Amino acid sequence: MNKRADFGSDLEQAAFWMPFTANRQFKKAPRLLARAEGMYYWTPEGRQVLDGTAGLWCVNAGHCRPKIVEAVKRQVATMDFAPTFQMGHPIAFEFAERLARIAPEGFSRVFFTNSGSESVDSALKIALAYHRARGEAQRFRLIGRERGYHGVNFGGMAVGGLQANKKMFGPGVAGVDHIRHTHDLARNAFSRGQPAHGAEYAEELERLCALHDPSTIAAVIVEPVAGSAGVLVPPKGYLERLREICTRHGILLIFDEVITGFGRLGHPFASRRFGVVPDLFTTAKGITNGTVPMGAVFVKDSLYEAFMQGPDGIELFHGYTYSGHPLACAAGIGTLETYEDEGLLTRAQSLEKYWEDAAHSLKGTQHVIDIRNCGLVVAIELEPRPGAPGRRAYEAFVKAFEAGVLIRVTADIIALSPPLIVEKPQIDRLFQSLREVLQEVA
Numbered sequence: 001m002n003k004r005a006d007f008g009s010d011l012e013q014a015a016f017w018m019p020f021t022a023n024r025q026f027k028k029a030p031r032l033l034a035r036a037e038g039m040y041y042w043t044p045e046g047r048q049v050l051d052g053t054a055g056l057w058c059v060n061a062g063h064c065r066p067k068i069v070e071a072v073k074r075q076v077a078t079m080d081f082a083p084t085f086q087m088g089h090p091i092a093f094e095f096a097e098r099l100a101r102i103a104p105e106g107f108s109r110v111f112f113t114n115s116g117s118e119s120v121d122s123a124l125k126i127a128l129a130y131h132r133a134r135g136e137a138q139r140f141r142l143i144g145r146e147r148g149y150h151g152v153n154f155g156g157m158a159v160g161g162l163q164a165n166k167k168m169f170g171p172g173v174a175g176v177d178h179i180r181h182t183h184d185l186a187r188n189a190f191s192r193g194q195p196a197h198g199a200e201y202a203e204e205l206e207r208l209c210a211l212h213d214p215s216t217i218a219a220v221i222v223e224p225v226a227g228s229a230g231v232l233v234p235p236k237g238y239l240e241r242l243r244e245i246c247t248r249h250g251i252l253l254i255f256d257e258v259i260t261g262f263g264r265l266g267h268p269f270a271s272r273r274f275g276v277v278p279d280l281f282t283t284a285k286g287i288t289n290g291t292v293p294m295g296a297v298f299v300k301d302s303l304y305e306a307f308m309q310g311p312d313g314i315e316l317f318h319g320y321t322y323s324g325h326p327l328a329c330a331a332g333i334g335t336l337e338t339y340e341d342e343g344l345l346t347r348a349q350s351l352e353k354y355w356e357d358a359a360h361s362l363k364g365t366q367h368v369i370d371i372r373n374c375g376l377v378v379a380i381e382l383e384p385r386p387g388a389p390g391r392r393a394y395e396a397f398v399k400a401f402e403a404g405v406l407i408r409v410t411a412d413i414i415a416l417s418p419p420l421i422v423e424k425p426q427i428d429r430l431f432q433s434l435r436e437v438l439q440e441v442a
Ligand SMILES: Cc1ncc(COP(=O)(O)O)c(C=O)c1O
Pocket: 057, 114, 115, 116, 117, 118, 120, 149, 150, 151, 152, 223, 227, 228, 256, 257, 258, 259, 284, 285
């Protein structure tokens, strides 16, 4: 294609190989977005679409917010790029400082990346290097969880627990194992908030400790609330139990807060909501409101200090050309200011009950076998159509888009996570549209 694509008409030969997309299917019947503001997108034809997913779990302050737009414009005209290897620029230091201020106590160090996947791989590498720096190089194992999603790079793919994301890509990283997931429909269907049953699934970690010897395990990584694999809320007591086991065996606990960070659960970070503090945590997405790609790993001070005890010279041979990119830092500062001005990092608390009631009002709608929620996130799980898993939810997604509502689906699970500026009438509209869509889907 050497002429500009005529969007909306013929994309069948388009050059863009789209990620996590059925390209042939999509290009025959594209869904395009051309503009965004606040809670809404608009299609190229000018049709308004209510954003029920904060883009892709990232636009927590809503779209095209003025402070963020202005900050990026100013920065791109002032200094487009500067390196952070053996060099620095003030805005990267300033942004890290501001992030540390909203982090749990004792997390005053921030390592910048460009995405959630890079944050995860960075965190895993920091964990391994930390043990080695302290003379425990035998701790090389990394433990993830079934149905975990930690991005698509080799480390995150390995500790992730989604078969479809792994099966095409060879044996991956050595020394990785998984504990079981916490999904338990039989006991926990239609739970509101944290389910009552399943804390004991954390004991799986003890099983792996017994199997591998805990002194070989470097880190355990979990999402506090698993997002991409269908919103799995941790059973009461589960995260506490994981924390205890890790502490007892000297294993680092990594929370992947790429989705749960920046207000999604009514607190700046999930660790505060659940009262369980990890040793490192990964972020991305909401860190810049999705405006400029960025991620960050937050590291406990004691870990950082361990690196600073070694011989003079580079303490960690790791980093990206764009770690601390000036535009991303500018977007991040504009984002934090917007969050602060509007109380968005805690706003979900005041909406959670309304959101939960609206979501659970879909109980009894045809196909719905579970509804689960936490903060401003909900999953509506559908009974798969016999012989065609995922088809029913996908059709619901297409119909919802046609009805002017953006939802997200994974297998037969519909996930909703609107921008944190969402108002009650928009919540009503979201669930009303979904009810109508589910009544129509066969
Ligand atoms: C928990 C979690 N970790 C990592 C990632 C990967 O982030 P990215 O797509 O920015 O690489 C995601 C993306 O959805 C995620 O939800």
